[in-house]
Amino acid sequence: xxxxxxxxxxxxxxxxxxxxxxxxxxxxxxxxxxxxxxxxxxxxxxxxxxxxxxxxxxxxxxxxxxxxxxxxxxxxxxxxxxxxxxxxxxxxxxxxxxxxxxxxxxxxxxxxxx
Amino acid sequence: xxxxxxxxxxxxxxxxxxxxxxxxxxxxxxxxxxxxxxxxxxxxxxxxxxxxxxxxxxxxxxxxxxxxxxxxxxxxxxxxxxxxxxxxxxxxxxxxxxxxxxxxxxxxxxxxxxxx
Numbered sequence: 001x002x003x004x005x006x007x008x009x010x011x012x013x014x015x016x017x018x019x020x021x022x023x024x025x026x027x028x029x030x031x032x033x034x035x036x037x038x039x040x041x042x043x044x045x046x047x048x049x050x051x052x053x054x055x056x057x058x059x060x061x062x063x064x065x066x067x068x069x070x071x072x073x074x075x076x077x078x079x080x081x082x083x084x085x086x087x088x089x090x091x092x093x094x095x096x097x098x099x100x101x102x103x104x105x106x107x108x109x110x111x112x113x114x
Numbered sequence: 115x116x117x118x119x120x121x122x123x124x125x126x127x128x129x130x131x132x133x134x135x136x137x138x139x140x141x142x143x144x145x146x147x148x149x150x151x152x153x154x155x156x157x158x159x160x161x162x163x164x165x166x167x168x169x170x171x172x173x174x175x176x177x178x179x180x181x182x183x184x185x186x187x188x189x190x191x192x193x194x195x196x197x198x199x200x201x202x203x204x205x206x207x208x209x210x211x212x213x214x215x216x217x218x219x220x221x222x223x224x225x226x227x228x229x230x
Contacts, residue, residue, distance in 0.1 A: 097215060107155070
């Protein structure tokens with residue numbers, strides 16, 4: 001089954017404790033992206049990747065890092081989480097970064113930073 | 115630059131009634147437009163998209179949307195609501211063929227409630 005898999009689904013952590021949210025897709029998609037969803041703000045892009053070893057900042061990249069060493073994986077790293085990073089995070093992928101290919105979303109990771 | 119405004123954060127309809135979810139966009143280039151649906155505890159799923167060609171676009175689950183360039187709108191409709199349509203709906207825009215980032219700009223979302 002074609003899917004985007006994120007782990008974990010739920011995560012509670014404390015300020016400053018480094019964490020990684022994993023994302024993997026099995027559709028051989030070139031384009032991958034991370035979004036955060038906050039009430040009343042919709043989804044905002046954090047980082048995106050057009051292909052292996054090619055990543056770039058989205059609209060809200062502060063406090064986040066990403067890497068794209070393999071085509072299928074695109075982990076999101078929070079080096080020193082803060083409470084304002086409490087949010088619902090989505091990984092998404094698409095065939096290409098041409099703005100035409102629809103995004104396929106994972107089921108989300110709900111992060112709480114205390 | 116692109117932006118999206120969804121009018122109404124909550125819409126409530128009775129089962130069997132018309133569903134109308136409003137979306138207005140702003141784009142400096144010909145846009146691509148999308149509607150996504152999010153069911154509780156799930157990711158977003160594509161309902162339909164407009165890229166070029168026919169301005170009336172049909173999607174899954176009986177939904178359709180019409181691209182109106184003169185009104186910069188892309189409203190989502192369904193003739194008869196079903197209880198299973200209760201979800202959050204997001205309108206999104208990209209920079210179309212001008213895009214070199216693949217980024218979608220999402221609206222704030224509209225929660226659809228369907229009453230029996």
